[in-house]
Amino acid sequence: MNRAKVFKSSSKSNSVLYRLFDISIITFSLTAAAAFYGVELNRVYLTVLLVVLLAFSYLGEAFDLYRSWRAGKFRHMVLFAWGSLICSFLALLVFAFAFKFSEQLSRVVLTLWFANAFAGIFAWRLMSRLYKVNRRKLGLSMQRVAVIGATESGANVFKEIIAHDELGYECIGFFEDRQPERLFEDMHLHVAGSINEAVNKARRGEIDVLFIALPFKAEKRIADILSRLGDTTVDVHFVPDFLLSSLIHARIDHVGDIDTLSVFESPFNGARELIKRTEDIIIGGLILLLISPILVAISIAIKATSKGPVFFKQARYGLHGEKIKVWKFRSMTVMENSDVVTQATKNDSRITPLGGFLRRTSLDELPQFINVILGDMSIVGPRPHAVSHNEEYRQKVEFYMLRHKVKPGITGWAQISGWRGETDTLEKMEKRIEFDLQYIKHWSLWFDLKIIFLTIFKGFTGKNAY
Template sequence: MNNSQIFKTSSNSDFLIYRLLDSFFITLSLILSANLYGLTLGKNYLLVLLVVLFSFLYFSEALNLYRSWRAGKFRHMVTHAWGILLLSFLVLLVFAFGFKLSEQLSRVTIALWFVLSVISLFSWRFAFRVYKLNRIKMGLNMRKVAIIGATQAGANIYNQIKEHDELGYDCIGFFEDREPSRYFEESYFQVAGSIEQAIEMAKKGEIDVIFLALPFKAEERIANILANLGDTTADVHIVPDFLMSNLMHARIDHVGDLDTLSVFESPYFGSRQLLKRTEDIIAAIAILVLISPVLAIVSLGVKLTSKGPVLFKQDRYGLGGEHIKVWKFRSMSVQENSCNVVQATKNDVRITKFGAFLRRTSLDELPQFINVITGDMSIVGPRPHAVSHNEEYRKKVEFYMLRHKVKPGITGWAQINGWRGETDTLDKMEKRVEFDFQYIKHWSLWFDIKIIFLTVFKGFTGKNAY
């Protein structure tokens, strides 16, 4: 049974208070640090405070810190906040070094500021959590919940309510009109009554929240239930069924006065596009500076070990299926870029000895950071395939071309999970595409950072890299 989290990001006026609390305690931590060290805060410290606060709020939005954590684990929320705080202080260090402020700042005060901020961000969240849990244990703010539909979606929402006491939900049961044989799992559900009974209970004020977990295709039935629930004060939520929950991006959009449900679209809508591009440019420039000696050594190695150019450009599909030129260090004695490119295989005679080393270690991919700077690629995304392979597999793998809703990447979720190298069977390509879809559906800046981190430790080499 799929227990994927049902509760998604939500906007809540309380989140403004959370931002203000974080900003307040970070500021208070600096003041306390200065007092403890006997330091008078001047304009330089006001400047670094603004740098940290701006960075913290920026990364908080980018990494979705202020999403609804009601159904999340407390330790994840705290470590998320700590990670963002660490990033903010790293920005401060770069800023102070770049503008030559480091000599004018007390290292002890800055270190103490960071420690007190870590403690305070944890403390107010812990105190707030204890307050909420105590109220729930006292029976305050408990809400009676009914689930309409003995379906997989109904089972999913029930499991989430049961697992997370902090929700403050008391589920009184499932309500169904169908025969038990038509339930998702007949032995799983204990039906408390009919749908009509649930509606009547809601009208009497005996139910506070109703989760409507019927299949999306039962449109007429859902509309009828909603019409009846319109005569109640209960909160009503429609739980997405298997079809809706597995869409790439099921979110409400607007065309004029008409609401639409997005199905296939890039995850980089709105400010996310700027965020992703900022991530790519900053990281690519930093990495190119760090690896410049490696680029020089590899270039020399390619030139001295085989005839031909150092770099090789091959046609690929980029964002939206547009043709791009992907840069690589030449690792073969041939430069295939025709309409029928043959994938490299184990012990391929076309691969040079030095080229084999480059491919095993993925060093041949390093010039693609130039593609990132020019905007054709991202650091993280689905790996680009040769045009001929795209044309072949788009006919064989369902929804294959949706991987081009984002820019191709140097590394990706599929690659660090072992799905890299030759795709000599259809099931290998299907698994690669499956992981690409997971990345697109769940993209976030934090997810990108995780993939980059894992790539450093296990993404450069593998048994399928040849």
């Protein structure tokens, strides 16, 4: 007899519900605070509510707050929610002071509002978490999982299932037709039956999720399995046998009715592009305003200590490999901008005394905030290399040009990880590219803020900077 199927809500439906929960809690928190203190919710308070809701919604998307957290960390979800709320109220304060209506707001009401919302967005997440955990302890909301193919990719899936019990997965084993000696390592110890048995179990409703971990070259075999699973309600996932995850981004796209798998693609599409640009304009504008006295002082010092212009604009490759002009303070007696550029080395005679200090402290790169405002660069991203270096290393370093899927940055993950300055060996350049691609793959607003914060402490100076 077929087991009754339990239909589960999709993660997209849940994400919409979670957004409504947060919006309702923030709105209710203000209503409760105003009622407690006896304040009427007039047009001013409705305006600030709208500001907070818009800011929280924007930041929630930026921090990817509403993604599926089944395999994530509960504390991370809470911290991201709290971070979005704190930043939203900071935005409210800036907005209120900028438009000069802060005096019309009660500090007590604002404090109570924030405290209520802070507790509320945690409380409902905690209750939801406890509800799910208890259901899984009781054996409810569990999904029985099987893996077709005792391969390396199948073994990796199995390890992740074992490592993350919050997934709510119960793995019943691998299903294979090959002989034990042909299987990956000791995976024959977990083989529960043949592929035909897995298909029959799926038809009987004994499997909820099925992972196909066969190699791409077994195309006909995979097609046959999918055809046989077509009259079941099992969730089927295909696990590729090559390292798509080591490349930039892998996702399913569509050209008309044809499905395509994107491999080399920028992470900044749609809303992410807007988030990244907003980050650059707001943070870049504030930093440029704060450092303007330093820029003036350095300009005067350069003019007073050496002949030549204050600024040096060097051709570099930017987004999509297009050439841009990168602003820097002049730190050398020469201005190389040709097809052959000699990289600065220790005790380089071309570097002026002031230029040496500027380069060691990275102060020579401060004018690049102008590039950020103009849109040629970003605050965080792979450092732009001279055009001649690009042409040299793109032939030597695998996936080198993928770093141009994003805008070059003033600081980056490679720089704060110790891979800045002279790249006098191929290994050094390979490590820099490795960290650049890690940044592109794992980009988030939180990752950018982390890099900016760490740059303050260890990104400006370094033993390889000269």
